[in-house]
Amino acid sequence: MVLKADNVRVAVTGAVYNAPKTATRPTDATVALTGYADLGYVGDGGVTETRDRSTNQIRAWQNGALVREVVTESSIKYNFILLETKKETIELYYGTKVAVDGSVKINPAKTGGRQMFAIDVIDEDDIIRIDIPDGEVTEVGDQVYVNGEAIGYEVTVTGYEMTDSVSGETYSAVKWYGSLDTTGGN
Template identity: 30%
Template sequence: MPAWDELKKHQNHLIRKALEGSVFAAPITAPAVTALTDATSELLDLPTGYVDLGFMSDDGAQFSSEIDSSDVTSWGSVEPTRRDITQDVTTLQGFFQETNKMTVALYTNVDAASLVPDATSGELKVDKPDRPASRHYRILTLGVDLADAGEIYVARFLPRASVTDKDDQAFQSGDDPLGWPVTMTAYKDSALGTSESYFFGGPGWKALLADMGFTTTP
């Protein structure tokens, strides 16, 4: 029998963090993100229309999953004998600290294209919609980590997402800035056939493929 030290394979260089990152938003009419890196493992430019929402609170981008299931119970069994997933919903919550065109549009639920300041004074007026529309966006959250061989990118792409909740906004002089905290829910994009895609890449990622148990051929 092997000793525990011989059996285990703990690799601390495979522990990942998102040391920094950004959330990018684009109109639903923008092209979908289909790849994160090029043949040299470097980041690709994002398709036209994607806007960086800017600085966020220390909590970063918070993803949550709500999973519901339907259980079948059977005579004589003390646990379900069948379980079917009936709901698997991804949400993204972020406290966006920068006041810009897209953060204002997301929080107020208005069309970003309609936000046009007065040509003379520069003043912007935004009216709360009487009957809020269900606006959809493409959302890319990109986290960056560092490894010996270079940067590692971990991203989650929501091809069809909408703002389904927003937190309170405070006008104050304390430590917290005026922010635009929203929660976005992912929905299936019928053309892409998914509500969410994960991307992993970068030179640091490529150098660790074997250590993580991946092969580049099936």
């Protein structure tokens, strides 16, 4: 076994972006994003990716042997806290447009609808890009107003399954590893 410390990645910095579903999707880890809004500073907890999966075990009559386990539900979610109080973060958090006078009419049921998201995870010259072509804010955290703390806008984005028009493959997100050795070596 060959161990290579150069393969250890740290999420030193990064960015979270959103865009309407009409924007041009990224095609790799480094292509410039067109039509996406940079959502600004993210809290020091970074971005958490959660993949959930529920299964059903199928057992045989004979000895109750496990003969198969099928996936019955699955999802992928990204959670982060946005720190900048600006139009884009307010609209994402509340799921509605900011009026010209700076007001927001809050309806807790509004999600802002489906949109595209991109997340860049950066370690020096290495970049990991996550493309969520069909995502929606499905959860928001509490608003806390306290002296000495930034007002944060915690959101959870759920990626919905889509089918690739060329390959027919279904997926909820695409992740590119910019410096991943794909030649089959160690």
